[in-house]
Amino acid sequence: MPITADYIRIADDIVADIRAQKLKPGEKLPSITQLAATYKVSPSTVKQVYVRLEALRVIWRHQGKGVFVNDPAFWMREP
Structure with a gap:
């Protein structure tokens, strides 16, 4: 099984x-x-998570404020 x-x-x-x-x-x-801390990974791993999610338009960043969830209608497709 692939990791x-x-x-x-x-x-x-x-x-x-x-x-x-x-x-x-x-x-x-x-x-x-x-x-x-929650996932017990390095901060650089979480940065990769946020870069990936931002590229998929799942989240958006507001400098100085944080990272926010985009409306799923904006990015989600039916399975």
């Missing part, structure tokens, strides 16, 4: 939480430091 990179696994967890409506549009995500 999934930590940043992909964490990004998938966040997307799953959005799909399950545990995270709502406009909700602020944890800081890089907080998420790194």
Whole structure:
């Protein structure tokens, strides 16, 4: 069984939480430091998570304010 990179696994967890409506549009995500502690990974791994999710338009960043969940209608497609 192939091993999934930590940043992909964490990004998938966040997307799953959005799909399950545990995270709502406009909700602020944890800081890089907080998420790194939660998943027991390095901050650089969380940076990769946020870069991936931003590229997929799942999140948006507001400098000095944080990282926020985009409206799923903006990026989510039906499975």
